[in-house]
Amino acid sequence: MYPMPLTVKRSIELLGLFLLATLILVGKAVIMPLLIAFFMTIILLPVYRFLLKRKLPESVAILLSIGLMIVTGVGVVWFFSAQISKLLSDFPHIKQTILLHSKQVSNWLSERTQYSTQQQGQFFHQQSAKLLNSAGAMLSGALVSISSVFVLLGLLPIYVFLLLFYKNLLLRFVFLWFPVAHHDQVEEALRETETIIKSYLIGLLIQIAFIVVILGGALEILGVPHALLLGIILAFLNLIPYVGIFAGTLICVLIILASSPDLLPIVELIGVVVVVHFLDQNILRPRVVGSKVKINAFSSIVGVVIGGHLAGIAGMFLSLPVIAILKLIFERTTMFAQWGVLLGDERPTQSPMQRPELRVNESINPLNTNEPQ
Template sequence: MTFTSQSMENLTKINKALIFILLCFALLHFGSPFLIPFLLGAFLASLMKPFCSFLESLKFNRLAASLSSTFVVFIILGGLLLLFISQANQFVSDIGSIRDEIKTLIDNIQRETASITNISKEDQKDFWIGRSNQILDRLESVITNLINGVVNALSGLLLVLIYVFLLLLYQDRIDNFIMMYTPEKKKSQIRKITDHMNKVVYHYLWGRAKVMGLLGIMYYITFIVFDLPYALLITIFGTLITIIPYLGPFISGLIPIIFSFIFFDSVPKAVIFSVIIMIEQLIESYVLEPWIIGREVKLNPLVVIVAIIIGGIVWGVAGMILFVPLFAIIKIISNHTPGLEPIGYLLGQSKSV
């Protein structure tokens, strides 16, 4: 079998592409201790740029404006994390009573099962005892690991805040650095692309924050009306986890529904509560998100799923959160870079390039 020069050239291109992909994965994997906090800082700095500019318009110098913007981020994120930790600690301290509630729920399920299927509670007992203990132990382990993860995030918050401050402080120098490596005839085009990218990224992040806030308000009002235990904890967790597309909203709606069947004294009340939660999920996904965020940076569902899977493999939960806006940035750059428009078309939802 002989290879033509054209086939050899194609094989060389494929090999180069594979090597490039492997190098990217290696860089992302081994560079995660630096890249994860840096990207978090970069996204937060992009979100705070307009506020920083507003402070400068009020005669703040760049140092004071950057420091004030970083302090706002610290107050919001630090407050949320501390509030979550305090609520989670209370939940863990009450885990014994929660075990009793779950066992009561299982006992009720056994009773209903026996009345419907004529299978006695004694026949169900062996099945439920082993599995209920496994579920409870697993639940306690997951919650403990989650709290430890939040504590670690709190300890890493300082590094993220340092990146936010420095990126805001030196934003002009970074822009000038990019322009120094840009040919003169392309400077206006590159400046237009970077300005548009900053604008769209800010719009996406601020829109996502507003959607999460509105969902949190709907959740908390519903939880208070139905007197759901640990309402604040579930609201904070359920709101923040929606930042992970598809998987996040599913978990966000599933947890309060499970809690309603554990703690509510009647099944009809739990069913009504579950229906309301599902309606709020639909409002968030099909009303608030398209209206507030729009479709300019929307990725098609396949790309979002791929981003979540790859991000989870490479960086865990942090990757599941960060890789989606990263792919959105790649889409923005591709849409405004000659020769890369097909990539933007592939990543996006719109039918036009």
């Protein structure tokens, strides 16, 4: 068999990327719940195997594992709802604080611009009318989103049950894709994929707990209003690489502005966020997350942006583990080895323009290729 021309291979790669993106964009309503269920299944595998070793029937072990997942999820939702309830119970004070800040801003603008208080009020009412005109569309969109969440919550336990119940069938399906000569490499890749995903997701849970306890506790000691709620918001948004910490800080600043007439809590918040984020990025994350998923910052940011565009918030959260799996697969193929190099964090200290040996990747462990080695 003649080797495939390089231009044809590159064309197939680009076409495959385009078709994959199109598939995700069109079928994200089906793909994203399955992907979330897949990651949840990986997390539950140790519990499932532990119960099987205790001689429990397979179905019972699966149901108990899913029950643990549901109880944990309900606990997290209850804790977050309790913090939201405290914020809502403070609504009269929040309303007064917002009016106070609005008056201060209005006076500042009147002193430094040509717009009077009456003109500012007229502009505000005009913008409010425009906002109310689009409220119907926003409300319908919110209802669709809420219904999608309920559908996901209903499907997720079913998907997890079926993935655990038919895991041997799915594994056999994967092995049948490859020649027998490469089954050892396939087994190694599958085991490493499970280890990476499990370690990465457990590391994220540790990271969330660290930020909630340390950041929320520090803000509580400093007397910042709604400290635990701010810690929860920052902990979960911090899961979105590089972008989440800024979005979370902005939301927390707005909550403090609505809850306190003073600016000191904002300064305290920013100071605590800087310290906790430094500890998280330089001490915790490299040990519990970064050591498992070695992806460079450029690929991470681009992956988050693409994931958000293709699948919304869920795509942003799942972008890094998906990239980690792709990198693992790419590194074990000949045809896609260069993509594994692009996603990795092994940055050459010298330029391939001066070092010809850097132009060749000699660490390829092929899975499925008919090219001459």
